[in-house]
Amino acid sequence: MSKSIDQIFVSAKHWLLSWLAGSPDWLIQIASSLVNIFALLAVFLTLFALMSVLERKILGRIQNRYGPNRVGPFGLFQPVADGIKMLIKEDIVPARADKSVHFLAPILIAAAAILALGVIPYGRNMTPFGIDGGILFFFAVGSTTELAVFMAGWGSNNKFSMLGAMRAIAQMFSYELPLFVTVLPIVMVVGSLSPDRIVAAQAEYTYGLVPRWFVFTPWGAAAFILFFVAGLAESNRTPFDVPEGESEIVAGHMTEYSGFKYATFFMAEYIGMFAISGLGLTLFLGGWHAPARVLEFLPSYLWFFGKLSVLLMVYVWVRGTLPRTRIDQIMNLAWKFMVPMAFTCVIAAAVWHYAGRGLRGWLWSLIVIASVYTLLSIVLDTRRKFAPRVYRFAE
């Protein structure tokens, strides 16, 4: 019974495709892809709408106010009102803008974000686009975002847009390196770039109790924290939201976008956030596996989306808690701390592997991580004496 509920979406897809039985192979292939794409978009656009209202409500709670509470019960229909507003707003294109580039940028950015969702396993047998190099696909698609952001900044022909795009690209480039390197230990230990294999490697339980998720090893825990912070920066969320820092450069590369194009940017940002959290929990938090054997009767996709909502909640919590950092602090963090720590995780994972993947390996990798962390924190200690602030580019 629980098995049929677990596979309910897979069997629904088979039932849909059975209507096409007997038609040529390529038609079935295309139909199968279309079903996957439709399901993915339906789920994640709904999640986007839900997230936009929940984020505002939770932020409101954190700041001791109500948040949206007028449209529908508890303000739940707020995204509908927002959507209608965005759709019927006037779409303004600056007269001196590079029209085609200005038009294409939001499309490209949303397409990249949605494509990245395709390789994540959402449940047992529920990977929309299961290719061998899924992890690489995720990052290859993600790297096109930088070009799209540049197109938005350039196409707008506006100095705030260009400045915002430059900031965004510098930040995304810097954090892409630690993001990618923190994934390497997982790929090394599992020996595969396919998300399905990575999830399968986290299936068992040590002593029948603790799930064998990678976050429960010292290198995995360190890599997960680094991955999460780098993910925050990649999706331009607080405290790394200087690219759009509205108090300095209006809204960065989105300054000259209005109406539905602005909504597309907004959507791409959220979908990118879903994608990066989805990948993070696939890599470190056991994907769709249940945290204990007794809880395995619940369907796998419920576990995936449960974990996803917890991660998204943390995103909102961080946004409500931390102030925006300066761009030089962001760069320093990326290059001086996150990159060395990410490489340390790779070494610690190797130590763990060669020490037998048991308790001994656990302790040895903990020693590696802890010693490098201590060393870095001594080297990077900036608690110097207070001194007048020096302005380098202004008098």
Added chain:
Amino acid sequence: MNTGAFIAIAIVTLSAAMAAATLRKLMHAALSFALAIVGLAAFFFLVGAEFVGLALVFIYIGAVAVLIVFTILLTRRDVEKDHGFKWGGVVIAAAVFAGLTWSILKTQSTAIVAPQIRALTVKQIGQALMTTYVWPMQCVGLLLTAALIGALLLVIEEKP
């Protein structure tokens, strides 16, 4: 199906490459170049070499194309200017084309039937890189590190 996909991808790739060569605005040309790279990656996907296709997107779109657009942004002031038609370029392009055609025709590889090989997995590529080609790869790594340090030296600020 494969032939249809091949023709579609070929049309996109070729027209993007043509656009990259002929468009007046430099920025548009650079973006068309990026599109042509996507087309090439699609070809690799079509023949089952996912890893090469993904690496192509990763390196050429994520790094090289961004580098090109930044170079245009930071160095050229006449991005929008029409530079007119140059006969020198035509001569060079024709010479390169003739040289390539000549060398391709000379190799006789067109007459040889491609041997049936199994699709390479990422694992095999990794093993080859870490065993047979480990020294060339280390050299590339050293070169890239040197380039990184060189870039740092260029932008490092001198103490007043």
